[in-house]
Amino acid sequence: MNADAVGTPRPRIEGRFKVTGAAHYAADIPVPDLAHGWxxxxxxxxxRIRDIDASTALAMPGVxxxxxxRNAPRLNPxxxxxxxxxxxxxxxxDDVIPYAGWPLALVVAETPEQARAAASAMRVTCDGEPHDLDFTLEHPAARPASTAFGPEADIGDLKAELAASAVVLEERYRTPxxxxxxxxxxxxTVWWDSDHLxxxxxxxxxxSVSEVLAALWSIDREQVHVRSEHVGGGFGGKGACGPQVVLASMASRRFGRPVRITMTRAxxxxxTSSRPRTDQVMTxxxxxxxxxxxxxxxxxxxxSPLxxxxEACTEQAKILYSAPAIRTRLTAVPLDVLPPASMRGPGATPGSFALESAIDEVAERLDVDPLxxxxxxxxxxxxxxxxxxxxxxxxxxxxxGARRFGWAARDRRPRSRWDGPLLIGSGMATxxxxxxxxxxxxxxxxxxxGSFTVSIGASDIGTGARTALTAVAADALGAGTERIRIRIGDSDLGMAWGAGGSRGTTxxxxxxxxxxxxLRENLHDPVRPxxxxxxxxxxxxxxxxxxxxTYSAVFAEVTVDPATGEVRVRRLLGMFAVGRVINPLLARSQVVGGMIMGLSMALHEESVRDPRTGRLANGDWAGYxxxxxxxxxxxxxxxxxxxExxxxxxxxxxxxIGTAGTAAAIANAVWHATGTRQRILPIRLDRVLEQTTAVAGEPRGARSYH
Incomplete structure (x- = not known):
């Protein structure tokens, strides 16, 4: 029996197909008689929409x-x-506009260029209504969040334990x-064949997308066939049925042709969706x-009210630390915003930023090493x-992690290390x-x-699922990986959990x-299938x-330029406990990518909306x-x-697990470098500069050399 595929680093099975262009994605699958939507x-x-004038657009070539x-097919509400x-x-x-970016119309034409040009000729008149984008923990419309993921924690006598504490910290933390x-x-890319979609x-x-489409069209799920053979990343943003496939199904039904919708980055x-803003208070x-x-x-x-x-931000407070009194309260604030969705490490990523920053602050006040x-x-x-x-x-x-990082040599005092004009700090989080x-x-x-065909409705969104599942199947069957053929990404293969929640591969x-x-039992009896x-x-x-x-400890070393407020990460080290590792090569790729995403959250990422309209001011990769x-x-x-x-x-x-914890480790390292706390993400230059120069007593723009 061959049982060594799991635990062996192997390159991705589909790698050659991707680099040679043989792997087809939703936007380039060949389909005859294809129309395009914009x-x-x-x-x-x-x-509300007052009027839509499509006369000019309808007269344009190819439309x-x-x-x-007014004319779209009706969907099941x-x-x-x-x-x-x-x-x-x-x-x-209907004519209701619930958020900036809500689709108002879809232009369908022979080419994407013709559809886009016609859309620019459309004239839509809207009547604006007072909107609410003002987000705070104390918002009057705030309501208790759903407890579908588990009840709130409420153990011990919180008031008495706080009164008996030598140190009490209460601080607010915000993420964008x-x-x-x-x-x-x-x-x-969508088409109808009679009553089959x-x-x-x-x-x-x-x-799951086939289930939603069937419900929207009030047809049996077996009448819907969805394929997602290759997907170029998701991070939660493609976890639900998206507007592109819904609108394309409507257009194909209306015009009787296959229709493709490919969104621009904007x-x-x-x-689509986003990670929601959070406002958190840690006591x-x-x-x-x-x-x-x-x-x-x-x-x-x-x-969003839709x-x-x-966004289960409070879960880590129920799990990570022992204390006689633990209380969590999670609330949702309905606003006129894009509906949020899970984004890599939902809940845990913003939640750990607050919790692990607060734990570091308590260590600082007690003059105790945070580890x-x-x-x-x-x-x-x-x-x-x-x-x-x-x-x-x-x-x-x-x-x-501490051993590999060299944590024991760390001087706990902030502003204690310099490299020429740069402050150096190190921090950690779990x-x-x-x-x-x-x-x-x-x-x-x-x-x-003598080969085996494994069929499962799994999704490979760039994680290497095909490769991992090939190893699992090989060991389970006692066969070499070369004898395994994996079929995934097809709703006709049957019910399967999607790629999300860190539960796909398991x-x-x-x-x-x-x-x-x-099957191995069946193989002993020639009568069995x-x-x-x-x-x-x-x-x-x-x-x-x-x-x-699963668990992680992340360690970070940063430099901070006190003259400009610029923060740079010099080192990131993460140690992870994730059960038995199927493929060390793919596993490292996942957690390293996660840590980089956490770094991005800590220092860069922030969607900025115009308070007058609610539209994104930086809704593309030039501004975001x-x-x-x-x-x-x-x-x-x-x-x-x-x-496990x-x-x-x-x-x-x-x-x-690679993303959650990284932002807090970097924020804690920035404190160690500068002596100032960054409780709002991202850690922008202006925020660092204002606080660092104030603490140091140096004029803005001055450089100190130690």
Whole structure:
């Protein structure tokens, strides 16, 4: 039996297809008689459409027609997403404008250039209404967030523990709206054949998109076939049914031809989704010896009234530290904004920025090493629920990360290291991210030539899922990887969890492993079929008696120029506990990419909206800054030995744990360099400059050489 594919670094199976152009994406799949759609979007945050004049556009060359709320096909208003009915899917159904960027009309033409030119000739008159973009934790419309991900923590006597604390910290932390910025813009190519709908779409789960499209059109799911063979990134922004595939299905139905919609980068920014703004207040009490007594995490996030969503910022406060009193309160603030969506490390990424910044501030006030403070307050069971941990190698991550980083040589005093005119600082942070599996269906066929065909509705959004699942199948079947053929990215392959929530690979691997077991049993009996199919729905415990998480410790070294406020990251090091690693090469790629995304969040990313209209002022890659290769000259990632006992193969997900925690580590390093706290992301030059010069007592623009 060959059982060494898992744990061996292997290059991506589809790499050659991608670099040679043989891999087809939603925007370049060849389809005959193809027409093209171009969206017109709302220039204001709230209002109504008074009039649409399409006469000039309709007379232009190549134009097939214009869809708007007056002539578009009617959709089922009850169709929704994971959380229930979703108003953002009701495109071109009425004259209401719920946010800036909302599609008002779709021009369809023979070429994308003709459609775009005709859209510029359209005349749309809108009546604006008072809009609300003013986001704060104390907003009068704030309401308790859904507890679908678990109840709030409310243990111990918070007031008494704070009163008994030697140190009490209460500070506010804010994170901005952020865009997912996947490399591939959203695109869909859609056509109808009688009452059957076919779509090639850029998404993170073909099966779930087929379910939503079926609901929108009030047809059976079996009448919808969605393919997503290759997807150029998602980060959560393609996790739900997107406007591109909905509008293309409407246009194809109306004009009787295949229709393709390929968004521009600006359209992706204004029309799809984003990570919501958060406003968080941390209250932490501790004894003089560094024992935490109380943690109170209050958080709010911006929400669109169109659909439900949970940005679970307070989860880490329930898990990471032991304290006699822990309370969390999460609220949603409905505003006239783009509907938010999960973005890499949802909840945990902004939440850990607040929590881990606050823990560092407590260490500062106690004059305790921040690593030591974290080590002193590690729980033996889940603090909020009392559940035992399934596996918890966070201490190993911290200790090994500190050793590799050289943390022991760090001088705790801020502003204690200089490199010529530059201040140098180092910081750290820890975090966790929930792990587990969701139902999926897998089939494996033993072929006459001795190979195996594995079919599962998984999605490879650039993570290397094909390669990882090939290794899992090879070991489960006792075959070499060269004998495994993987079929994914197709709704006809059956129900499967999408690529998201750090549960894609674990969910698919579980289904494949169980199907392989069944097939191997069949192979001993020539009467049994040579195909084995397994649906794991009834095999999963959705309320396990143990807390299943992944963990990380991130260390950062930064330089800060006190004359300009510029922050540069010199080093990033992350240690991760993610269960058994399937492919070290792909795993490192995932967590390194995650850390770079966390760096980008810390120093660069911020969607800025015009308060008068709600439109994005920087809704493209010229104005919205993201980290590039030059921003991270030295980055290291490692994995501590780990095995997840609740998974038959010992796996856990790792797609998001790299991002959560990184921003806090960088912010803590900036404090160590400058002696000033940055509680608002991103850490912009102007914020650093103002605070650093004030603390140092130096005139702005002066340089100190030590």
């Amino acid at each position: 969206m017109m979007t709302a220039p204001l945050s709230r209002g 097939l027609g214009v869809l708007d709320h 009850k169709a929704g997403n994971y959380f229930g009915p979703d108003g953002s899917l009701r495109l071109l159904q 709206e952020e865009s997912h910025c996947a490399m591939e813009p959203h695109a869909a 076919y779509a090639v779409d850029s998404n993170q789960g073909a099966f 359209q992706v920014f204004e029309t 932490v009490g501790a004894d003089a010896d560094g024992r935490l007594r109380a943690i109170h995490h209050r958080a709010a996030y911006a929400l 659909s439900e969503y949970i 030591d403070l974290r080590l002193r307050n590690q729980p033996t069971v889940t603090p909020a629920s009392g559940k035992p941990f399934s596996t918890r190698r966070l201490v190993s991550c911290m200790r090994e 975090t966790s991210f929930s792990a587990g599996v969701f139902p999926s269906k897998a089939s494996i066929t033993a072929e006459p030539d 969910s698919w691997s579980f289904a494949i492993t169980e199907a392989a077991k069944k 040579m195909t084995a199919t397994v649906d794991t729905t009834t095999m999963i415990d959705f309320q396990p008696d143990r807390e299943r998480q 800054h993201i980290a590039a290769h030059a921003d991270v000259p030295d980055i290291e990632a490692g994995f501590v030995p780990d095995y 006992p609740q998974d038959p193969s010992g796996f856990n997900g790792l797609g998001e």
